[in-house]
Amino acid sequence: xxxxxQRLLLVVGILAGTAIGAAFALRAFSGDILYYYTxxxxxxxxxxxxxxxxxxxxxxxxxxxxxxxxxxxxxxxTDNHRTIPVVFTGVLPALFRPGQGVIASxxxxxxxMFVANKxxxxxxxxxxPLKIYNKKHGTDYxxxxxxxxxGVRGGA
Amino acid sequence: MFTWLHKLGSPPLLYRVAGRxxxxxxxxxxxLLALGLVGGLILAPPDYQQGDGFRIIxxxxxxxxxxxxxxxxxxVAGAIGLIWRLRMAHAVAVAAAPLGAAFTxxxxxxxxxxxxxxWGTYWAWGPRLTSELVLLFLYFGYIAVINAFPNQxxxxxxxAIFAIIAAVDIPIIxxxxxxxxxxxxxxxxxxxxxxxxxxxxxxxxxxxxxxxLYFCWLLSIRLRTxxxxxxxxxxxxxxxxxxxxxxxxxx
Numbered sequence: 001x002x003x004x005x006q007r008l009l010l011v012v013g014i015l016a017g018t019a020i021g022a023a024f025a026l027r028a029f030s031g032d033i034l035y036y037y038t039x040x041x042x043x044x045x046x047x048x049x050x051x052x053x054x055x056x057x058x059x060x061x062x063x064x065x066x067x068x069x070x071x072x073x074x075x076x077x078t079d080n081h082r083t084i085p086v087v088f089t090g091v092l093p094a095l096f097r098p099g100q101g102v103i104a105s106x107x108x109x110x111x112x113m114f115v116a117n118k119x120x121x122x123x124x125x126x127x128x129p130l131k132i133y134n135k136k137h138g139t140d141y142x143x144x145x146x147x148x149x150x151g152v153r154g155g156a
Numbered sequence: 157m158f159t160w161l162h163k164l165g166s167p168p169l170l171y172r173v174a175g176r177x178x179x180x181x182x183x184x185x186x187x188l189l190a191l192g193l194v195g196g197l198i199l200a201p202p203d204y205q206q207g208d209g210f211r212i213i214x215x216x217x218x219x220x221x222x223x224x225x226x227x228x229x230x231x232v233a234g235a236i237g238l239i240w241r242l243r244m245a246h247a248v249a250v251a252a253a254p255l256g257a258a259f260t261x262x263x264x265x266x267x268x269x270x271x272x273x274x275w276g277t278y279w280a281w282g283p284r285l286t287s288e289l290v291l292l293f294l295y296f297g298y299i300a301v302i303n304a305f306p307n308q309x310x311x312x313x314x315x316a317i318f319a320i321i322a323a324v325d326i327p328i329i330x331x332x333x334x335x336x337x338x339x340x341x342x343x344x345x346x347x348x349x350x351x352x353x354x355x356x357x358x359x360x361x362x363x364x365x366x367x368x369l370y371f372c373w374l375l376s377i378r379l380r381t382x383x384x385x386x387x388x389x390x391x392x393x394x395x396x397x398x399x400x401x402x403x404x405x406x407x
Contacts, residue, residue: 093276133204144207
């Protein structure tokens with residue numbers, strides 16, 4: 001075996017060792033690296049009331065209700081299987097709208113309502129001009145983001 | 157098979173090749189940057205849900221791609237340097253490291269500025285953001301390792317091994333949004349079906365090529381400096397410095 005071949009094997013060995021090590025470490029963690037729980041996970045895990053965690057899913061269409069005169073908004077987070085009602089007081093991010101993915105952090109109260117102190121909106125990784133969106137959805141928004149603002153006020 | 161590689165392993169030749177390619181990289185990079193910026197900032201229509209805020213992808217995505225690609229380049233160059241004992245391969249890796257760190261930093265900053273209005277937060281400890289931040293520290297770690305040894309060879313070897321091991325973070329960054337739940341969205345770009353409208357997509361592709369050429373430009377300049385530093389006692393560098401770059405025909 002030439003010295004160069006030995007060095008090649010050494011590099012391959014380092015690479016393989018690191019990859020295998022990382023794979024095992026990630027497998028061991030895989031159940032715990034969750035940025036958020038879906039409603040189904042919350043029911044399956046029986047998270048106690050008052051424990052702070054992140055709840056993620058889609059904002060159920062038709063569920064967004066804004067209390068007039070306040071910053072309080074109520075909506076339902078769904079994973080198309082189980083649902084959890086959410087109450088939040090504060091400013092919602094620009095991408096928040098019914099049907100979109102959101103991540104709320106907070107806790108469950110004794111009535112099964114999720115009291116959020118922060119709501120983040122996920123981006124759907126879709127980019128298109130307003131014209132094409134209107135054509136696709138049969139809408140007539142004139143300004144970008146109109147569907148987001150309408151969603152918060154009217155509870156589409 | 158690898159004769160061209162061995163030829164490029166000669167410091168004066170690599171110095172000359174890098175010098176010759178510098179203006180080509182520079183001008184194509186600036187041309188495509190201009191085209192991409194006009195396309196991205198002026199010609200592309202506003203996004204249906206983000207308005208003009210989406211335009212930050214024209215900087216964020218190319219930087220992110222390069223932040224990963226440069227580290228892969230460093231690991232590959234390090235492996236070549238280790239296996240074939242090519243000192244110039246180590247010089248390439250060393251010259252590339254601060255550039256990769258800069259791209260990583262730009263990725264994190266632009267992502268953060270976009271995250272505040274769109275997601276609702278500057279930062280979230282999700283898997284994608286955390287693994288990209290780890291990449292920035294890995295670049296710092298690499299730079300620290302190569303400078304931690306009194307002699308060049310030990311530093312080069314330690315740095316190469318560090319880069320090969322640390323490259324495990326690259327697939328983790330890439331797949332983080334698919335393996336785990338995450339605030340960061342999945343990729344919009346794909347070879348088969350991108351979820352970006354063509355009018356917004358072409359400037360992004362132009363910007364990715366432009367950023368790559370911009371990196372090549374800066375790398376060729378830094379590589380020449382790195383070669384001169386390493387070869388400062390070699391006779392060809394002395395000739396170069398005494399007679400001047402012009403007369404030596406090496407520039």
